[in-house]
Amino acid sequence: MLEGEASGYDLAKGSDATVADFWMATPQQLYRELERMESEGMVTARVVEQERRPDKRLFSLTQAGLEAVHAYTAETPGRPAVVRDELMVKVQCADVGDIEAVRAAIAERMEWATGKLAHYERFRQRLLGGRSEEAYFAEAERIGPYLTLLRGMALERENLQWGDMALRRLDQRLNALRAND
Template sequence: MALRHAVLAALVDGEYSGYQLAKAFDIGVANFWHALPQQLYAELAKLEREGLIAGRQVVQETRPNKRLFHVTDAGFAELEAFATATSKPSFIRDDLLVKIHAADRIDSGTLIEQLTDRASAAEAKTALLDSLLVKMRGALDEDEFLRSGTRIGPYLTCLRGLAFEREHRDWCLRTAAVLRERGAARTEQRSVRTEEGGTARAES
């Protein structure tokens, strides 16, 4: 998958400015594709040159003028072709997991701190996604919305993001607890050995 497909998918609901697209990525699309604002602006320019999106200038009296972009027929055809391609299996690539893999040989204190920070960030994202899902389905409950909602794609991807953030939060908290418990046990063992060594020296 290329960034172009994520941008096209984000634009299927109508016209977005570059700023609005960046906000959409920050809130919703980030569940499955991360991109920096400068990458998005560059991709918009490229897609427009290739005729996959079209832009129009909007004159604003009290603010700088802006360009709004929408997907063209060629862009929708690109999405259709992308949808028919075989999807590759997902995989994890996380520097924190590399650190945890080496947890038996490095200071667990810094790892516990990083795990706690990650858990807090995941909890905040969970709350954001929960509120976004409520906003998308409006007065409908989830089952009814999934049966009859007019636009369920973003809702389904947010559900996946919510499940990921909850699981990630729980894993971080559990891992931090395990490292904390093991660290306390090692400290206690060292203390016992020190006391036993002192007793043995005193007796001799």
Template sequence: MTLRNAVMATLLEGEASGYDLAKGFNASVANFWTATPQQLYRELDRMEREGLVTARVIRQDRRPDKRLFSLTDAGHDALRAYIADPIGRPTAIRDGLLVRVQCADIGELAAVQADIADRMEWARAKLTRYERLRERLLQGRTEDQYLTEAERVGPYLTLLRGISFEEENIRWGETALRVLAARAA
């Protein structure tokens, strides 16, 4: 998947400035795709040149002018073509922590344990953000109500995947810490 597709998927929510898009990008697709604001702005400029998005300029007195981006018909067509093509193999895990855990038996268990504990804290913080986002999406409805009534269910389904991913990171971390503690004893 390219950054372009993730940006277009985010713009399905509606018109957004680059700043709002970067903020919203972190809230809406961060559980499966990350990018810096600079990468987003560069991609938006390319997409505008290619006719996938259009920008509307809002004049501001005390700040630089703001550009609000929205998908064009060509952008919607590009997204449809993207989802129609087979996705291929799932991406492989590339995680430096797992390389360190792989080497844990040669020593420095305390450092590896600290890294695992840090990862678990990171996962807990992400879970907290994801749960807040879930509550905002549900707006007091049950999950079943949301899934039958909402205009779009894709954002909720990807959020569920992010939640389960972080829950599994925590479960794995607990197991790994328990095993390493027993080995150290």
């Protein structure tokens, strides 16, 4: 919506590509939030009739919505979110649990991170549109989406680096346990 008119569906799909790594919302939450924003005058909506599909509503930020975004970005952020990751609980218990299963879970997470990185790289190339990163930062109307994308990419690279190290250490542990049997 910061780029212009968008349907709830467009916003949900766009958030999958741009903010899902740091802010998750279900489509239902998104639609409830749009309704709330409309009732508070932060967005306007218009109905577009479609053939062979249900009508859709397109939302646009109002001046009050733009002012709310400005006020929100001026606020000091709260404390960073607490990470709740079931994999980390399993890793914590690996020594008394099933090390092979924990190892498999880490490997699966690494596959997921590799897939996300590939997705992010495709999105990065679309944003750059053939430009260098320096040219993008100098010319793009909005750089926030690119900056958050770079953060997501860095996080997934770090996840891969950690996963590689953790797998090596678990393999060492498994080899030592097998040697002692």
